[in-house]
Amino acid sequence: MNFPYVEYTWLGYGTVIAIIAIIHVIISHGVAIGTSVLTVSLEYRAFKTENEKLDELAKTMAKWVLIITTTVGAMTGVGIWFSTTVIQPDSIGALLRIFFWAWVTEWIVFITEVVILIIYYYTWDSWKSPEKKKKHINLGISLSVASWLTMAIITGVLAAKLTPGKWIDTFSFWNAFLNPTYLPSLGFRMFLAMMLAIVVVAFLLRLFVKDLSLREEAFKVFGVWGAISLPMTFILGLWYLWSIPEQAYDMIVWSTGMTENTFKIINGLAFLILIVFLVWLIRSPKTVPIILSLAVFGASIGFIGEFEVVRESIRKPFIIYDYMYANGLLYQNQEKINEEGYLAHSTWIMEKEITEENKVEVGREVFAGQCLSCHTIDGWREKRALGKRLVGWDEEALKTYIPTMHNVRVAMPPFMGTEEELDALVAYLKKEIDEVNGVKEVSQSE
Numbered sequence: 001m002n003f004p005y006v007e008y009t010w011l012g013y014g015t016v017i018a019i020i021a022i023i024h025v026i027i028s029h030g031v032a033i034g035t036s037v038l039t040v041s042l043e044y045r046a047f048k049t050e051n052e053k054l055d056e057l058a059k060t061m062a063k064w065v066l067i068i069t070t071t072v073g074a075m076t077g078v079g080i081w082f083s084t085t086v087i088q089p090d091s092i093g094a095l096l097r098i099f100f101w102a103w104v105t106e107w108i109v110f111i112t113e114v115v116i117l118i119i120y121y122y123t124w125d126s127w128k129s130p131e132k133k134k135k136h137i138n139l140g141i142s143l144s145v146a147s148w149l150t151m152a153i154i155t156g157v158l159a160a161k162l163t164p165g166k167w168i169d170t171f172s173f174w175n176a177f178l179n180p181t182y183l184p185s186l187g188f189r190m191f192l193a194m195m196l197a198i199v200v201v202a203f204l205l206r207l208f209v210k211d212l213s214l215r216e217e218a219f220k221v222f223g224v225w226g227a228i229s230l231p232m233t234f235i236l237g238l239w240y241l242w243s244i245p246e247q248a249y250d251m252i253v254w255s256t257g258m259t260e261n262t263f264k265i266i267n268g269l270a271f272l273i274l275i276v277f278l279v280w281l282i283r284s285p286k287t288v289p290i291i292l293s294l295a296v297f298g299a300s301i302g303f304i305g306e307f308e309v310v311r312e313s314i315r316k317p318f319i320i321y322d323y324m325y326a327n328g329l330l331y332q333n334q335e336k337i338n339e340e341g342y343l344a345h346s347t348w349i350m351e352k353e354i355t356e357e358n359k360v361e362v363g364r365e366v367f368a369g370q371c372l373s374c375h376t377i378d379g380w381r382e383k384r385a386l387g388k389r390l391v392g393w394d395e396e397a398l399k400t401y402i403p404t405m406h407n408v409r410v411a412m413p414p415f416m417g418t419e420e421e422l423d424a425l426v427a428y429l430k431k432e433i434d435e436v437n438g439v440k441e442v443s444q445s446e
């Protein structure tokens with residue numbers, strides 16, 4: 001362990017990150033990028049067809065993009081970095097070393113995006129003459145480009161975690177940034193963002209815009225974007241899938257917690273209603289049923305959640321593939337740590353020597369350093385809550401199992417440390433398992 005740690009005893013690390021990240025992805029993709037593009041598209045159509053009402057609608061959309069991006073969007077964006085820095089300090093440290101300038105640039109681009117967004121919204125009514133309106137539309141286009149750029153930068157960092165590619169050997173920034181899944185995942189996310197925006201905004205318009213001809217005009221524009229985006233999302237998604245490591249690919253269904261069949265049925269069904277929705281939107285924009293709109297809305301939000309969970313889970317046991325494990329330990333250090341000890345390789349550790357008295361305490365630190373990133377003792381995800389999962393295991397069984405568990409459960413990094421450290425970990429686990437399951441401590445005098 002090189003940093004202090006916090007414990008989210010019931011939620012677990014993964015859940016904390018997932019909650020913040022899923023909200024952020026919905027907003028960054030669906031609102032900041034997707035809805036910005038839809039807004040300026042509606043504004044353009046309103047200008048071309050001299051439709052005052054459509055222009056007003058676009059303005060309302062711009063207002064909500066402004067409000068949501070600068071509040072929940074920005075807070076969850078920063079929230080991701082805060083939570084991951086606290087939960088995964090070693091990995092964020094490693095990523096910072098590689099991507100330092102990318103992160104600096106991303107921040108500047110984000111500020112630019114927000115400034116453009118503010119100007120875009122607040123000049124809506126004053127830039128009305130045809131000359132000025134053209135300028136205003138160009139401003140909207142620059143907004144879309146700026147919000148896309150933040151994605152284009154951050155995707156380099158995210159994709160490198162799964163496929164660092166040549167970086168492993170060269171340590172070159174560009175090898176890391178332009179890694180094997182960079183282009184497919186960027187393309188996939190781009191069109192996914194459009195689809196998400198179409199589905200979410202269409203649902204809201206279906207609910208709140210009563211003027212049928214106005215809604216029809218908006219839906220026509222959405223239909224055009226949808227006809228481009230849905231096939232592109234699908235094709236680029238396949239390219240993305242083909243570019244990931246085989247072991248990761250094999251973990252996709254497992255990581256959703258569904259059986260193969262349920263997974264296929266649910267995702268197939270979601271895709272099908274999306275197609276029905278889109279065809280309806282294009283062929284008969286006036287009559288899109290609210291129930292269909294609600295169904296695709298739910299399916300899309302569900303898909304984003306699934307995508308994020310899968311993307312994070314299939315990287316296991318790594319946090320940066322073939323380089324760093326999810327618990328922050330380096331792949332290449334395994335032998336060294338087994339020989340010299342985990343404590344000796346930890347800069348932030350309370351106990352440096354193991355004695356009979358502090359054994360459980362040391363075990364707790366080993367657990368925090370090597371297992372806490374994926375496990376809780378008593379959390380809501382029962383498979384990961386070791387207290388319940390290990391009920392009935394005695395110390396001998398644990399001692400034999402832990403050093404070899406990564407061979408059976410490929411999602412787990414190998415345990416690293418000496419015999420004594422393993423003993424300490426087992427002593428700690430045993431105590432926790434007994435506590436969770438209400439086993440009374442056997443007193444020494446017996």
Ligand code: HEC
Pocket residue numbers: 316317318326327367370371372373374375383384386389390402405408409411412413415
């Ligand atoms: C990268 C995440 C990760 C880390 C780190 C991790 N595990 Fe696991 N572990 C898992 C997952 C996922 C499972 C569930 C596998 C399944 O159910 O298919 C699991 C299952 C287990 C099981 C049950 C195994 C079984 O066969 O029933 C034990 C025991 C266990 N882990 C112990 C540990 C210990 C001890 C550590 C720390 C030294 C640790 N794990 C670190 C992800 C992790």
